[in-house]
Amino acid sequence: MEEQTFITRLDDRLDTAAYADVDASMNGLQVGTTNGHINTVAVAVDAAMATIDIAIERDVDLLLTHHGLSWGGIDRVTGREYAQIESLMSADIDLYVSHLPLDGHCQLGNAAGLADYIDLNPDSRTAFGELGSVTIGCRGYLDDSVATETIQSRLETLHTDDQSVQVLPFGPDSIESIAIVTGSGADWLDEAAATDVDAFITGEGKQKIYHEARELGVTVFLAGHYATETFGVRHVAEIIESWGVETTFINHPTGL
Amino acid sequence: MEEQTFITRLDDRLDTAAYADVDASMNGLQVGTTNGHINTVAVAVDAAMATIDIAIERDVDLLLTHHGLSWGGIDRVTGREYAQIESLMSADIDLYVSHLPLDGHCQLGNAAGLADYIDLNPDSRTAFGELGSVTIGCRGYLDDSVATETIQSRLETLHTDDQSVQVLPFGPDSIESIAIVTGSGADWLDEAAATDVDAFITGEGKQKIYHEARELGVTVFLAGHYATETFGVRHVAEIIESWGVETTFINHPTGL
Amino acid sequence: MEEQTFITRLDDRLDTAAYADVDASMNGLQVGTTNGHINTVAVAVDAAMATIDIAIERDVDLLLTHHGLSWGGIDRVTGREYAQIESLMSADIDLYVSHLPLDGHCQLGNAAGLADYIDLNPDSRTAFGELGSVTIGCRGYLDDSVATETIQSRLETLHTDDQSVQVLPFGPDSIESIAIVTGSGADWLDEAAATDVDAFITGEGKQKIYHEARELGVTVFLAGHYATETFGVRHVAEIIESWGVETTFINHPTGL
Amino acid sequence: MEEQTFITRLDDRLDTAAYADVDASMNGLQVGTTNGHINTVAVAVDAAMATIDIAIERDVDLLLTHHGLSWGGIDRVTGREYAQIESLMSADIDLYVSHLPLDGHCQLGNAAGLADYIDLNPDSRTAFGELGSVTIGCRGYLDDSVATETIQSRLETLHTDDQSVQVLPFGPDSIESIAIVTGSGADWLDEAAATDVDAFITGEGKQKIYHEARELGVTVFLAGHYATETFGVRHVAEIIESWGVETTFINHPTGL
Amino acid sequence: MEEQTFITRLDDRLDTAAYADVDASMNGLQVGTTNGHINTVAVAVDAAMATIDIAIERDVDLLLTHHGLSWGGIDRVTGREYAQIESLMSADIDLYVSHLPLDGHCQLGNAAGLADYIDLNPDSRTAFGELGSVTIGCRGYLDDSVATETIQSRLETLHTDDQSVQVLPFGPDSIESIAIVTGSGADWLDEAAATDVDAFITGEGKQKIYHEARELGVTVFLAGHYATETFGVRHVAEIIESWGVETTFINHPTGL
Amino acid sequence: MEEQTFITRLDDRLDTAAYADVDASMNGLQVGTTNGHINTVAVAVDAAMATIDIAIERDVDLLLTHHGLSWGGIDRVTGREYAQIESLMSADIDLYVSHLPLDGHCQLGNAAGLADYIDLNPDSRTAFGELGSVTIGCRGYLDDSVATETIQSRLETLHTDDQSVQVLPFGPDSIESIAIVTGSGADWLDEAAATDVDAFITGEGKQKIYHEARELGVTVFLAGHYATETFGVRHVAEIIESWGVETTFINHPTGL
Missing domain, CATH: 3.40.1390.30 (NIF3 (NGG1p interacting factor 3)-like)
Known part of the structure; x- marks a missing residue:
C-alpha cells in the first residue's frame, strides 16, 4: 500500500483529528516520509530503543505505537531522542503514533x-x-x-x-x-x-x-x-491486516 | 504552647514561605484556629479519614501531615472534604501541612x-x-x-x-x-x-x-x-518534642 | 424531601451548569452532604456568621444564599472560613449557593x-x-x-x-x-x-x-x-415552598 | 519650564517606572507632545469632560490627574474618548497621569x-x-x-x-x-x-x-x-509650584 | 449619508464582527464620532501622516484604510499617535479601518x-x-x-x-x-x-x-x-460610490 | 577536541544560558551526540538542506549556524525536518545553534x-x-x-x-x-x-x-x-580555530 494512503486511512479510522486539542502526544506520523510503500507493520505499546531494535530485526516498514516520541514537540534531537530517531532513519522505518485516540x-x-x-x-x-x-x-x-x-x-x-x-x-x-x-x-x-x-x-x-x-x-x-494498554495497538493490527498489510506485535512488558 | 507561637515557629523552621510559589499545597495551617493551646501533636504522611480517626482516638490537639487537604483551594466542602473537615472540627483537632518544605x-x-x-x-x-x-x-x-x-x-x-x-x-x-x-x-x-x-x-x-x-x-x-515519605514528619516530630510538646506518629501504609 | 432530590431539582431549575464557566462562585451545594432530608430552608443574600447564626436559631436544614463562601476555592479553612463552616457543620445545616444564575x-x-x-x-x-x-x-x-x-x-x-x-x-x-x-x-x-x-x-x-x-x-x-439582591432568593423560596418544603427569609441588610 | 524637563522630573519624583508592571493605568504623559513649555498646570482627581472643561477655562498647559484615560490602552478613539481627547488637543492641553504612584x-x-x-x-x-x-x-x-x-x-x-x-x-x-x-x-x-x-x-x-x-x-x-484621593494631586501641585510653575486645583467631587 | 448608517452598512458588508477574535486590529470606526454626515471618503492602504495629509487636502469626511492606528489599543496618545489623531480631529476626518476582513x-x-x-x-x-x-x-x-x-x-x-x-x-x-x-x-x-x-x-x-x-x-x-494590498480598499471604494458617496483613492507606495 | 568539551566551551563563551528564557530557538547542541570528537567545523547563517549538503561535501564533524531547526520544539520529524535531520545523521554531522547569543x-x-x-x-x-x-x-x-x-x-x-x-x-x-x-x-x-x-x-x-x-x-x-547576519558565525569560527579546530564558512546568500 502507498504510505500516504495508509496514513490517511489510519487517521480517518482512528478519528485522529478529534483528539488534537486535548492530547499532548502528536498523533499520526511522528517520524518518516510519506512517499514510500508499507508492506509490513509492527505494533507496540511504547516507542523506545527496545521496541525499535525488535522492529529492525523483524524488518518492518513502519512501527505503530501507543506512546510515541513527541509530546508537545522534541526540543533537541540529542541523547535518547537522537538514538531513537537515528535507528529509525537508518533502518528506514517510519513511526506512527496513536495515543488518546487508542x-x-x-x-x-x-x-x-x-x-x-x-x-x-x-x-x-x-x-x-x-x-x-x-x-x-x-x-x-x-x-x-x-x-x-x-x-x-x-x-x-x-x-x-x-x-x-x-x-x-x-x-x-x-x-x-x-x-x-x-x-x-x-x-x-x-x-x-x-x-x-x-x-x-x-x-x-x-x-x-x-x-x-x-x-x-x-x-x-x-x-x-503496560498490561492494560496492549489492546488498542493489537486491534489496529487486525485492521491493518485486513488491508492486506502484514503485521507483527512486539511485546515488551515494563512491569509497570 | 500557644498555638500561634507553635505555628509561627514551625513556619520559620521549615522555611514554609520559600515554597509558596512552586507548591500547589497550601502549606502551614490548613484547618483550624490559632487561639488554642497545643499540648499533643500527631504526625502522619497523609491527611485522610484513616489518619484523622486515629488522631481522634489518640486525643491530640493538632495533626501534622505531609499531604494535606487543600491543593490550590477546596472547591466545595462536600463529600470526602466534608467528612474530613467535620471530623477535625468536631474533635477540635487542627491540621498543619508541610509538603515540599518537607x-x-x-x-x-x-x-x-x-x-x-x-x-x-x-x-x-x-x-x-x-x-x-x-x-x-x-x-x-x-x-x-x-x-x-x-x-x-x-x-x-x-x-x-x-x-x-x-x-x-x-x-x-x-x-x-x-x-x-x-x-x-x-x-x-x-x-x-x-x-x-x-x-x-x-x-x-x-x-x-x-x-x-x-x-x-x-x-x-x-x-x-508512602515508604519513602515518613522521614520528614518523623523528623519534625522530634523537633516538636524538643519544644516540650508530646508527639505521636500515625503509621498507615498505603502499599503504594 | 431527600436532599439529593432537592439539590438536583434546584440545579435544574436554576440552570446552574450554564454559569459554571463565567462565575467565580462555586454554585450549587457548597457545604454539606447529600444524604439527609430537607424539611426547612432559610434563604438569605449573604452566607456569613450573621445569617448562619439566625439560620441556626430558626433550626433549618439548609441555608440558600446568593453570595456564598467559595469563590474559586477556599484556600484554607481558618479564621472566618473556619468559624462559618464549623457553625454550619455543628448545627448540621448545609449551604446551597446560587450567584449568577440568580x-x-x-x-x-x-x-x-x-x-x-x-x-x-x-x-x-x-x-x-x-x-x-x-x-x-x-x-x-x-x-x-x-x-x-x-x-x-x-x-x-x-x-x-x-x-x-x-x-x-x-x-x-x-x-x-x-x-x-x-x-x-x-x-x-x-x-x-x-x-x-x-x-x-x-x-x-x-x-x-x-x-x-x-x-x-x-x-x-x-x-x-443588598437592597437590589433580595429578589432572587425570595423567588427561589416560593418555588421551594411549592415543593412542600418550609422556608424562611433571613433579612440582614448591610447598608451597602 | 521645557515640557520634556517637566515630565522627566515628575517621572523621577514620583518613581513612576516602579509601578509599571502592577498598574493598569499608563502613568506618565498620556496625551500630548513633549516639545512645548509648561507654565501653568491644573491638578484634579479625575480626567473627564468636567475637569477638562474647567482646565480649558483656566487656560492651563497641562492637566495632571490621578485617574486618567488609558487603562491598558485605548481601543478606539470614539465616543467619550473622542470628546475628551479632542477637547484636550484643540485647547493644546496635555494630560499627565499618576495613579498608583500617587x-x-x-x-x-x-x-x-x-x-x-x-x-x-x-x-x-x-x-x-x-x-x-x-x-x-x-x-x-x-x-x-x-x-x-x-x-x-x-x-x-x-x-x-x-x-x-x-x-x-x-x-x-x-x-x-x-x-x-x-x-x-x-x-x-x-x-x-x-x-x-x-x-x-x-x-x-x-x-x-x-x-x-x-x-x-x-x-x-x-x-x-473622591474625598480620600485629593491629597496626592494637591501634594504634587505644591512640588510643581516650587519649580516655578503656576498650579491650580480643580475640585469636582463625585459624591462617590 | 448619515455616518451611523454608513458605518453600520460597512460593518455588515465586510462582516467585521467575524474577525474580531483573530485580528489585533480594532476594525470598524477607530477615530471619530458617529453623528455627522459622510459625503466624501478617501481610501488608502495605510493610516499615516502621509495619507492623512492628502486626505485633508482632498477635504474628505472619512478616511478608510487597511492598516489603522489601533493594534490592540493605543497605550498613549503621544508622539506619532498624537500627531495622527490631532490631524484627523482638527480636520474633522474620521478613520474607519478594515484589516483582515479586507x-x-x-x-x-x-x-x-x-x-x-x-x-x-x-x-x-x-x-x-x-x-x-x-x-x-x-x-x-x-x-x-x-x-x-x-x-x-x-x-x-x-x-x-x-x-x-x-x-x-x-x-x-x-x-x-x-x-x-x-x-x-x-x-x-x-x-x-x-x-x-x-x-x-x-x-x-x-x-x-x-x-x-x-x-x-x-x-x-x-x-x-503595499502593491498587493491596494485591491481591497479600492473594491470598497466602488461599493461606497454605489451608495452615492464620492470616493478618492490615495496612492502612497512604500516600496516595501 | 572531545565533543563534550567543545560544546561546554562554546556554551560558556557565548553565554548561551542567559538567553534561554527570551529566545524561541533552542540554543546549543540541537542535533547530535556528545561523545565524538570535533576536528572540523562548518559555520553558516542557516541550517537548511543547502548548507547541510555543502557541510557534507566538506566532510565536517559539526555544523554551527545562527538559525537552527528547533524553534520551541520540533513537532514531527517529517517532511523538511526529516530530510534535514536524516542528512545530518547519515553523514554523522552534529548541529550546534546560536541565535540571540550571536x-x-x-x-x-x-x-x-x-x-x-x-x-x-x-x-x-x-x-x-x-x-x-x-x-x-x-x-x-x-x-x-x-x-x-x-x-x-x-x-x-x-x-x-x-x-x-x-x-x-x-x-x-x-x-x-x-x-x-x-x-x-x-x-x-x-x-x-x-x-x-x-x-x-x-x-x-x-x-x-x-x-x-x-x-x-x-x-x-x-x-x-542574510547579509547582516554572517558576522557572528564567522567570529565564532575564529575562536574555534584558536582552539585548534579547523573551520570553514559556508556562504549561501538568500537574497532576503
Whole structure:
C-alpha cells in the first residue's frame, strides 16, 4: 500500500483529528516520509530503543505505537531522542503514533479491549473518563456480579511474568458495575464514584488513590500500565491486516 | 504552647514561605484556629479519614501531615472534604501541612531521611531535584560501592508488609553514587542521568520511567511513595518534642 | 424531601451548569452532604456568621444564599472560613449557593425581581448585561414615562432603614427605558448607553461611574447592593415552598 | 519650564517606572507632545469632560490627574474618548497621569495625606496595602486613642456637600491603630485585620466588606473615593509650584 | 449619508464582527464620532501622516484604510499617535479601518483582487490561509499554465516605480496552480505546499522563506506588501460610490 | 577536541544560558551526540538542506549556524525536518545553534560585526535593542558624520550579487549616530528614535517601518537579513580555530 494512503486511512479510522486539542502526544506520523510503500507493520505499546531494535530485526516498514516520541514537540534531537530517531532513519522505518485516540475509541481502544477481556456486557457500556471534549475510558456491567478475587485473577492473566495485580478492596465484596481508564487513570476515580460503580480498573496508581478509594467506597484494581494498554495497538493490527498489510506485535512488558 | 507561637515557629523552621510559589499545597495551617493551646501533636504522611480517626482516638490537639487537604483551594466542602473537615472540627483537632518544605529540606526532609537510611555519606551530599526556584531531593555517594541487591534489601526493610521494592536494573552492577527524590519523582530521572549517578531512588514510578532508565543506563529503585515519605514528619516530630510538646506518629501504609 | 432530590431539582431549575464557566462562585451545594432530608430552608443574600447564626436559631436544614463562601476555592479553612463552616457543620445545616444564575434568570433573578418592583412592562423586557456567554440583567420600558424622583422614591422603599438611594441625574428628566444589573453593575453602564436607555439601575457604584454617566447622558440610580439582591432568593423560596418544603427569609441588610 | 524637563522630573519624583508592571493605568504623559513649555498646570482627581472643561477655562498647559484615560490602552478613539481627547488637543492641553504612584508614595501619596489629616503619628507609620511588588497604603497609630465618632466627624469634614461617611462599627469603641487604602480598598481589609488594627479607612466599599468587618472585628470607615484621593494631586501641585510653575486645583467631587 | 448608517452598512458588508477574535486590529470606526454626515471618503492602504495629509487636502469626511492606528489599543496618545489623531480631529476626518476582513473577503479582499489581476479562474478558487477560525487568502488555477517569468512580469506592473518583484524559483518552470496571501504571508507557505500548488504569491518575505521554498519545491513571488494590498480598499471604494458617496483613492507606495 | 568539551566551551563563551528564557530557538547542541570528537567545523547563517549538503561535501564533524531547526520544539520529524535531520545523521554531522547569543554579544555578535564594518567608533558603542532581559543590537557614533549615500554604498558591499540596499531617507542628510539590530529588527525603530539616532540599520523591513521612519524622522537602511547576519558565525569560527579546530564558512546568500 502507498504510505500516504495508509496514513490517511489510519487517521480517518482512528478519528485522529478529534483528539488534537486535548492530547499532548502528536498523533499520526511522528517520524518518516510519506512517499514510500508499507508492506509490513509492527505494533507496540511504547516507542523506545527496545521496541525499535525488535522492529529492525523483524524488518518492518513502519512501527505503530501507543506512546510515541513527541509530546508537545522534541526540543533537541540529542541523547535518547537522537538514538531513537537515528535507528529509525537508518533502518528506514517510519513511526506512527496513536495515543488518546487508542484509549477512548469505543471499539478499538484500550478500555474497550479491557472491557471485552473481563466480559463487561457490550450493550451496557457507556463512554467514561472525560478529558476536555473527549472521553478516554468506558463503563459498564457484568452479566452477573462476581467476587473481587475473580476480577483480580482475571486481570492477573494479563501478565506473563509474576507481576501481581494490586487491589484496594474498599468497595462491595461483590462487583457488578465497573469503570475503566487504562494506563494512568487515577484522576478519574472521582468520576467513577460519582457514577456509583462498584469498582474502578486502571493501570498504575498514585499515592492519593488509596485514601480516595477508601473514603469513596470503591474497589480499585491496579492492573499495570503496560498490561492494560496492549489492546488498542493489537486491534489496529487486525485492521491493518485486513488491508492486506502484514503485521507483527512486539511485546515488551515494563512491569509497570 | 500557644498555638500561634507553635505555628509561627514551625513556619520559620521549615522555611514554609520559600515554597509558596512552586507548591500547589497550601502549606502551614490548613484547618483550624490559632487561639488554642497545643499540648499533643500527631504526625502522619497523609491527611485522610484513616489518619484523622486515629488522631481522634489518640486525643491530640493538632495533626501534622505531609499531604494535606487543600491543593490550590477546596472547591466545595462536600463529600470526602466534608467528612474530613467535620471530623477535625468536631474533635477540635487542627491540621498543619508541610509538603515540599518537607521533601527538600536538607536535614529534615524526606530525601535527607532516606539518604541517612541508606548511608549516603553526609559530607558528599548536594541538593538535587530542581523545581522552579527550589530543590526537592538530594544526591550523594556511599562510602563504598555495593551491589544492586544490597540497596534493594535495605529499601525493603522500609516495608512492614510484604510489599516488594521494584528494581529497573539498567545501571552498573555496583552502585556508588545515588540521587533521591521521594514520592513521585519519575520526572527527575533525566536530571539524575545528567549528573552521572549510578542509581536513582524514588517512591512510585510511571510507565515511561522503564524505557528512560533502560536507555539512560541508570538503575532505578521504586521503593514506595508512602515508604519513602515518613522521614520528614518523623523528623519534625522530634523537633516538636524538643519544644516540650508530646508527639505521636500515625503509621498507615498505603502499599503504594 | 431527600436532599439529593432537592439539590438536583434546584440545579435544574436554576440552570446552574450554564454559569459554571463565567462565575467565580462555586454554585450549587457548597457545604454539606447529600444524604439527609430537607424539611426547612432559610434563604438569605449573604452566607456569613450573621445569617448562619439566625439560620441556626430558626433550626433549618439548609441555608440558600446568593453570595456564598467559595469563590474559586477556599484556600484554607481558618479564621472566618473556619468559624462559618464549623457553625454550619455543628448545627448540621448545609449551604446551597446560587450567584449568577440568580442574577440573570429572566423570571427568578434579581434583575427580574427589581424590574417587577418598578413596573417595567413584562412584554418589553429583553436580556441585558453580557458576561461571556450569559447575561446577568434585564432591560425594558415603563408603560408611561415618569420623573427621576418617582423612580428614586420607589427604590427608596427597598430600604427599611434611613439609607438613601444615590442618583446621578445626567439623563433626561423623564424616564421611560431602563436597564438593570443588580449588585455591583457599574461595568455595564457602557452597554446600557449603547442601547439608548434613559436610566440604569444598579446596586453599588464605583468612582468612575459618575463621569461615565455624566458624559454618556444616562441617569444612574445606586439603589444598594443588598437592597437590589433580595429578589432572587425570595423567588427561589416560593418555588421551594411549592415543593412542600418550609422556608424562611433571613433579612440582614448591610447598608451597602 | 521645557515640557520634556517637566515630565522627566515628575517621572523621577514620583518613581513612576516602579509601578509599571502592577498598574493598569499608563502613568506618565498620556496625551500630548513633549516639545512645548509648561507654565501653568491644573491638578484634579479625575480626567473627564468636567475637569477638562474647567482646565480649558483656566487656560492651563497641562492637566495632571490621578485617574486618567488609558487603562491598558485605548481601543478606539470614539465616543467619550473622542470628546475628551479632542477637547484636550484643540485647547493644546496635555494630560499627565499618576495613579498608583500617587496612592502609595509615603510622603506625597493619598494615603499619606489622609494619615496627616487624621493625625496618625508620622513616626509610627509603615507601608501597608501590598499589590504585587509595591504598597499602596499606610498604617500607623494615633497619639491617643479616640472614639469612633471622633474619626467619623473628622472624615466628614472632607466633604463640602452633605455626603455622610459610612461606618461599620465592628471594632473596639476606642481607636488607636488605623490602616488606610484610599479609593477602592475593600480588598485590603484582610491584611488590615492581620496586622491587628482597630480600624480601616478606605474610600468606597463593596457589599462583602460588611460581613468581613463584622467577623474580623475591625471598624471600617467608608470616607468616599473622591474625598480620600485629593491629597496626592494637591501634594504634587505644591512640588510643581516650587519649580516655578503656576498650579491650580480643580475640585469636582463625585459624591462617590 | 448619515455616518451611523454608513458605518453600520460597512460593518455588515465586510462582516467585521467575524474577525474580531483573530485580528489585533480594532476594525470598524477607530477615530471619530458617529453623528455627522459622510459625503466624501478617501481610501488608502495605510493610516499615516502621509495619507492623512492628502486626505485633508482632498477635504474628505472619512478616511478608510487597511492598516489603522489601533493594534490592540493605543497605550498613549503621544508622539506619532498624537500627531495622527490631532490631524484627523482638527480636520474633522474620521478613520474607519478594515484589516483582515479586507484580506480574506472572497470578492472584495486583497487576495481576491490579486487573483483577478493574474487571471486565476474564478470558478477554481477556494479559501486559503487559515488563521484561527477565518481564512485570509485564496487559491486557484490559471486557465493555462504559464512560465514563471510571465507571472513575474505581470506582478511587476503593480509597481509604478522601479521596484522589482523578487522570485524564489524553486517550483516547476511552468505554473498553473497558485496560492495567495497578500501582505506579510510567509507563514502560509507550508499550507500552500500542503495543497500542492506550483507557486505562492505574497507581499513581503522573511529570511526563512528562502530555504522553505527551496526545500518544499514551491516558487515564491514577493510582489510587495503595499502593491498587493491596494485591491481591497479600492473594491470598497466602488461599493461606497454605489451608495452615492464620492470616493478618492490615495496612492502612497512604500516600496516595501 | 572531545565533543563534550567543545560544546561546554562554546556554551560558556557565548553565554548561551542567559538567553534561554527570551529566545524561541533552542540554543546549543540541537542535533547530535556528545561523545565524538570535533576536528572540523562548518559555520553558516542557516541550517537548511543547502548548507547541510555543502557541510557534507566538506566532510565536517559539526555544523554551527545562527538559525537552527528547533524553534520551541520540533513537532514531527517529517517532511523538511526529516530530510534535514536524516542528512545530518547519515553523514554523522552534529548541529550546534546560536541565535540571540550571536545577535547581542558585544564583541562576537552580528550587530557588533556590522558596527565594525561601518566603522562605528568602538568606544562610543552601547547596548541597544531590548528584548526582555537581554539586548540584541548596538548603538554608537561614527568619528565623522557622513552622507546617507556613503553608508548605503558601504552596506552594498555586503552583497556579492546585485541585491541593492533599500534606504528610507527620512532622517538628516548627514549621519553620525546609528543604531543596529541585524536580521528582522523593524520592531526596534521606536527605541532607536527614542535615543535620537540619525539612522537605524536592520536586515529586512516590514511594511509599517516606512511610515514609522517617515514620521519619526529617522533614516532606515534595509541591508538584507542574510547579509547582516554572517558576522557572528564567522567570529565564532575564529575562536574555534584558536582552539585548534579547523573551520570553514559556508556562504549561501538568500537574497532576503
